[in-house]
Amino acid sequence: MLPLLRAAWFPTGAETGVAVLHKLSLLAPLVLLLASPARTEPPPPATALTCTGVTKQGGLLVCEGPPETAIHVTSPKDKHDRTVRTDEAGTVLIGLHQKEASTLTLTPDPGQIPPVTVQVAPRDDDFRLIRGFNCDKVDARTEAQKQHAAESWVKKQDAFARFNTGPALSKGFIKPVNGPASSPFGPTRKYVGTGANGDPCEKVSVHEGFDFAVPTGTPVSAPAGGTVVLADTDLYYEGGTVFLDHGGGLVSVFLHLSAVDVTEGDVVSQGDRLGATGNTGRTTGPHLHWAVKWRNEETSGRDRDFYVDPALLLALEPH
Secondary structure (H helix, E strand, O other), X not given: OHHHHHHHOOOOOOOOHHHHHHHHHHHHHHHHHHHOOXXXXXXXXXXXXXXXXXXXXXXXXXXXXXXXXXXXXXXXXOOOOEEEEOOOOOEEEEEOOOOOOOEEEXXXXXXXXXXXXXXXXXXXXXXXXXXXXXXXXXXXXXXXXXXXXXXXXXXXXXXXXXXXXXXXXXXOOOOOOOOOEEEOOOOEEEEEEEOOOOOEEEEEEEOOOEEEOOOOOOEEEOOOOEEEEEEEEEEOOOEEEEEEEXXXXXXXXXXXXXXXXXXXXXXXXXXXXXXXXXXXXXXXXXXXXXXXXXXXXXXXXXXXXXXXXXXXXOOOOOO
């Protein structure tokens, strides 16, 4: 800065000391201004709520608004109404239930910001009847199986109850394996079969994951970064299992693995290896079952969390 100031003015021998001091006093504010670091003003608070994402049943909303603000998500039928909260950056991920209402109203609280209306496209999930099934693959039947299933359930509930920060959708999602899809998210399956003792059985369930038909040993990679909250080689129904918390309330679930190459607490990046596909747990053939659960961080109980469609997440742009 000093060469710039000398170019503008430099005292000569003809000037008196009083004149020099007077001119220096005039330059002092300029010197202070040039020497002071530039101040970055904080961004103004958000004055609107905006939402993007996949607006379809089983999809996901990405909403931006004021930080640390409650948002009431309501519908005419009140079936899946919930309250969520934006984080310190003003972002919140809102899962859309498989049976979500066709119209949602998102109302920030307090109400200085106008509400937003979201139209949700319907799904067309089919019904599948599967006969000749081994009943022991459907449900726990012996006392030993029931004990194993109960212990596995406790591990899963404990993992879902823990929340971690993470990249969420900052890099989007990628497929966890290279291979063709074999069964989509959403269809209702009715199993009819016979147990080893000859007794018949029936069970109805919704397929809440996205399956890939790949041979045992196919590498499984993280679809997005996150923290491993469960890594177990022998859950009753799931077999080799990894739960990966991506942040924002999203947890990826990988089932039937032949190898688990991570441990609880590991922090992984998108594309890192988690394990290998297999045929473990209650399954009839080698494949990867990938599911994604949306959890509402605003609630203490986990009974209103639900799975969203992983295939729809693959279509989301990074946020």
